[in-house]
Amino acid sequence: MSTSVLSTVVDYVAHGESVPQRPSWAVLHSNAPTLDGSSLSVVQPTEEPAEQIELQESLAGTPSPEDDPEFRLPSMGSLAMVIATNALLQFGFFVTVSSAAQYAEYLGGSAVFSGLTIGIPAVFSGLTLIPLARYDGGRYSFPLTISYLALIVGSILHAVAYKAHLLYLILMGRIVSGIAFTGFLYIKRYCSDPRIIGIRRRTTLASWLVLGQAFGFSVGPFVGGLLYKFGFSNDIFNGYTSPGWVTAVLTLFFMAGSVYLFKDVPKPTRPPSTSNSVEVGTPVTQEEELGLHQLTLPQWGVILSMCWSSMSCFFILGSWEANIPIFTAAAFNYTPYAAGNFIALGGIATVPFLLASVRYSPRFQDRTTLALGSAIGLAGLALALILLAAERVVFGSFYVCWVLVALGFNLASTCTLSLLSKQLPNAWNGRTSLAIQYSNYCGRVTGALLGGAGVQMGMKNYIGVQLGVVGVGVLLHLTFWKQLKAKTG
Structure with a gap:
């Protein structure tokens, strides 16, 4: 048989054609001898059953998950580094919570000032994002390096305030740490970047980020309270300053590890003239993707709903984390160590449910x-x-409330960015990340201030404000429920 038959068969298998090409006229009338005996012979393939041919043809047109762009993932080293950095930043944000009120009081501040030190990083993080986003080049190594350096410097400033006996040095340290928390934006953007993350992987990665978030708000206050319990043997490393020193050393190790593990994305190019919009609107051209006026009314509704949900989740979580040390000190005579344990126990109770969310939430609508x-x-x-x-x-009833609040709003925060990224064009990933992150910042700042003032304004009024915020979100969800439908995964 002619060697061109071999070429035809190989080409068919290699390229996954659903219909084999007909042999050429020269092949059909070839007089080439066949090999027999000990020689290699080429035998005409026997006819396959129709069912098997149908199955092969259907599989030929269906890419495996590894080849399907909707299931795309970056290298495991880079992904692990990003998820671990998220946990580090969450730890750095919350490690000072349990002793913030006592530290501020020691230096002459009030409980409201302690709430300000918890929430102020988000303000300066939001201000820093504006110039940083202009020079990041659509990449991640430079912004993450800035985050590491700022967290080291800010943590050290927070620690040396005790020796210097300067109240506003605490605030300065938290402001510098706020620059570090710009990393939250880039981590979220990385986990929804269409260049490296498929649309059916984004909810899963968002669940991992929320698991890191739960780690931060549980382990952070616990470690801070534990360090406070160590006592005050000297002016450098004591119960107030040790959280800053520990965070600085941890961040230094992370910074070194990122050099070896993290692989940045290629320099961005102009996106193709397609859209990953799902269920809302229609595909738009490359020029139309960049215009605000091109968004449909349902898409604006989705944006408003997700931004409000993101803000409200962090508003309530931030207010409880700032309020618990103050309220438990007044109601139960808790020390910062006991308050840190209380916060941590609530966070730990949510971990099994959030782990289950990592596995099962991709099967459900966001x-x-x-x-x-x-x-x-x-x-x-x-x-x-x-x-x-x-x-x-009492302890038991208040603990149940905290577990329900921590679990519910952490779970709700998993899907705000992933859902929004599925509804809007790929070219909008940077904008949607910014919108969600600024919503987070708004919630963190206002929530921390509310939590610090909760006892003074009355705890029933404090809870009433939070119920009003959630109520607005419920109305938005009901109004735009149909438009919130998107791909799972």
């Missing part, structure tokens, strides 16, 4: 996860208000 998380968190707030009104607040 809007379903958002509704479930909001409902759980709302139940925690309502229970807290009932207990406060009945004056029945």
Whole structure:
């Protein structure tokens, strides 16, 4: 048989054609001798059953998950570094929470000032994002390096305030740390970047980020409270300063590790004239992707709903984390160590559920996860208000409220950016990341201030404000429920 038959068969298998090409006229009438005996012979393939041919043809047109761009992932080293950095930044944000009020009081500040030190990093992080986003070049190594350096310097400034006995040096250290927390934006953007992350991987990665978030707000206050319990043997490393020194050393190791593990994305090119918009609107051209006026009314509704949800999640979580050390000190005579343990125990209780979310949430609609998380968190707030009104607040009941709030709003926060990134064109990934991150910052700042003032304004009023914020989100979800439908995964 002619060698051109071999070429035809090989080409068919290699290129996955669903219909084999007909042999040429020269092949059909070839007089080439066939080899027999000990020689290699080429035998005509036997006819396959129709069912097997149908199966092969269907599989030929279906890419495997590894080849499907909707399931795309970057290198494991880079992904692990990004997820671990998220946990580090969350730790750095919350490690000072348990002793913030005591530290501020020692240096002459108030409980409201301690709330300011918890929330102020988000303000300066948001201000820093504006120039940083102009010079990042659509890449990640430079912004992450800035985050590491700023967290080291800010943590050291926070630590040396004790020796210098300067209240506003705490604030300065937290402001510098705020520059480090720009990394939250780049981590979120990395985990929804269409150049390296497929559309069906974004909810899974968002769940991993929220797991790191749970690590930060549980382990951070616990470690801070534990370090406070070590005592005050000297003016350099003591219960108030040790969280800063520990965070600085940890960040130094992370910075060194990123040099070897993290591989940046290629320099960006102009996106193709396609859109990954799902269920909302229609595909748009490359020029139309860049115009705000091209967004449809349902898309604007989705943006508003997701930004409000993101803001409200961090508003409530931030207010509880700032309020718990102050409220428990007044209600239960808790020390910063005990308050840190209380926060940590609530966070640890959410971890099994968030781990389950990593595995199972990709099977469900993001809007379903958002509704479930909001409902759980709302139940925690309502229970807290009932207990406060009945004056029945004890350790067990208050702990249940905290677990429900922490679980619900952490779970709800998993899907805000992933859902928004699925609804809008790929070219909008940077804008959607900024919108969600600024919403987070707004919630963190206002929530920390509310938490610091919660006891002064009255705890029932404090919970009532949070219920009003969640209520607005519920109305938005119900209004745009149909438009929130998107691909799972």
